[in-house]
Amino acid sequence: GPLSERPLMDVRLGELHTWISTCSFSPQGLLGAVQRAWGSYCAKYIHVKQGGPAGISMLLAGYCLLSYGWNYQHLKRHRWRKYH
Amino acid sequence: MLARLVLRAAPAALRALPPPVAVGVLHATRPLHTTQQSLAPVPPLPEKGGEVRHGLIPEEFFQFLYPKTGVTGPYMLGTGLLLYFLSKEIYVINHETVAAACILTVIIYGVKKFGPDVAAFADKLNEEKVAAAEAMKNEAIQTLQTAIEEEKKEQWRAEGCGLLFDAKRNNVAMLLETNYRERLLTVYNEVKKRLDYQVAMQNLKRQKEQDHMIQWVEKNVIQSITPQQQKESIAKCILDLKALSKSAHAAV
Numbered sequence: 001g002p003l004s005e006r007p008l009m010d011v012r013l014g015e016l017h018t019w020i021s022t023c024s025f026s027p028q029g030l031l032g033a034v035q036r037a038w039g040s041y042c043a044k045y046i047h048v049k050q051g052g053p054a055g056i057s058m059l060l061a062g063y064c065l066l067s068y069g070w071n072y073q074h075l076k077r078h079r080w081r082k083y084h
Numbered sequence: 085m086l087a088r089l090v091l092r093a094a095p096a097a098l099r100a101l102p103p104p105v106a107v108g109v110l111h112a113t114r115p116l117h118t119t120q121q122s123l124a125p126v127p128p129l130p131e132k133g134g135e136v137r138h139g140l141i142p143e144e145f146f147q148f149l150y151p152k153t154g155v156t157g158p159y160m161l162g163t164g165l166l167l168y169f170l171s172k173e174i175y176v177i178n179h180e181t182v183a184a185a186c187i188l189t190v191i192i193y194g195v196k197k198f199g200p201d202v203a204a205f206a207d208k209l210n211e212e213k214v215a216a217a218e219a220m221k222n223e224a225i226q227t228l229q230t231a232i233e234e235e236k237k238e239q240w241r242a243e244g245c246g247l248l249f250d251a252k253r254n255n256v257a258m259l260l261e262t263n264y265r266e267r268l269l270t271v272y273n274e275v276k277k278r279l280d281y282q283v284a285m286q287n288l289k290r291q292k293e294q295d296h297m298i299q300w301v302e303k304n305v306i307q308s309i310t311p312q313q314q315k316e317s318i319a320k321c322i323l324d325l326k327a328l329s330k331s332a333h334a335a336v
Contacts, residue, residue, distance in 0.1 A: 009144070044134045049210070050203065053195050054136035061140055068175075079173045 007040070139195075 011019045023029065045055035068075070135143035141158070149157040169175040 045136075046133070047129055048133040049129050049131050050207070051133045052136070053139045053199070054133060054142075057139045058136070058142075075176050075178070078176050078178050080177070081173065084172045 008019075023033065045051060045058070137143055137146060146158050149161070153160070170177070
C-alpha cells in the first residue's frame with residue numbers, strides 16, 4: 001500500500017527517511033502512533049488465547065534496560081577499572 | 085487496510101487502557117458506523133501469540149538476520165554485544181548483577197515448573213466462562229424458538245376464530261328462526277282459539293235453539309193429544325197386537 005500507511009516493519013531501509021517525512025509529529029500524531037504501537041503489541045502478545053511468559057517478560061526486560069539507561073551516570077562511578 | 089488497523093487497534097487499545105481513560109478515549113476515537121464493517125461480531129482472539137525465542141527476543145529478529153548470517157547469526161551478535169558491554173564496562177558488574185542473577189534463576193525455575201499447570205488452570209477458567217456464555221446464548225435461542233412456535237400456534241388458533249364466529253352466527257340465526265316460528269305458532273293458536281270460540285258459540289246457539297224447538301214441539305204435541313185420541317190410539321194398538329199374535333200363532 002501507500003508509504004504512510006504501511007507498518008514500520010514493511011518499510012524498506014532506503015525508504016525510511018521518506019517514511020519519517022510522511023508521519024505527523026503533532027501531539028495528536030505522536031499520541032496516535034504510541035496508541036497504535038501499544039495496541040499492536042497487545043494484540044500480538046497479550047490478547048491471545050494461549051499467551052506465554054513472552055508478553056510480560058519483554059515489557060519487564062524493556063523496563064530493566066530503560067532504568068539501567070536512566071541510572072547509567074550513577075552506575076558509571078562503580079566501574080572496576082578506570083581505563084578500558 | 086485502515087479499517088483493519090482500526091479494528092485491531094481500537095478494541096485492543098481500549099481494553100489495555102484503564103477504564104476511566106478508556107471511556108474518555110472512546111468518545112474521541114470511536115469509529116462511527118460509516119464503513120461497512122462494524123465492531124460486532126467481534127473476531128475471535130488468535131490462538132497463539134507471536135513467536136518469541138527464550139522468552140525475550142521475537143522470532144522476527146532471527147528471521148530478519150537469517151538470510152545474511154544463517155542460524156547462528158543472532159547468537160553471535162548477542163555474544164559479541166555482551167562481551168563488548170562487559171569489556172568496556174558499559175554494563176557494570178555490581179551487587180545488583182548477583183541479585184538479578186538469583187531472581188532470574190528463581191523466576192525461570194518457577195515458570196518452567198509451574199507454567200503448564202497455571203496455563204491449564206487459566207484455560208479452564210476461560211472455558212467455564214465461554215461455556216456459561218454459550219449456555220446462555222443457547223438458552224436464549226431455545227426460548228426464542230419456543231416463543232416462535234407458540235406464536236405460530238396462536239396464529240393457527242386465531243384462524244379458528246373465524247369458524248367459531250360462523251358457528252355462533254348459525255346459532256343466533258337458528259335462535260331467531262325458532263323464536264319466529266314459536267311466535268307464528270302462538271299467533272296461529274290464538275287465532276284458532278278465537279275462531280273455535282266463535283264456532284262453539286254458534287254450535288251452542290244452534291243446539292240450544294234446536295233443543296228448545298224440540299221441547300216446544302213435544303210439549304205442544306203432548307198438549308194436543310186429547311184424551312179421546314188417546315183412547316182411540318190404545319184400542320188401535322190392542323187390535324194390531326191381536327192381529328200380530330194371530331199371525332204369529334199361524335206361523336208356529
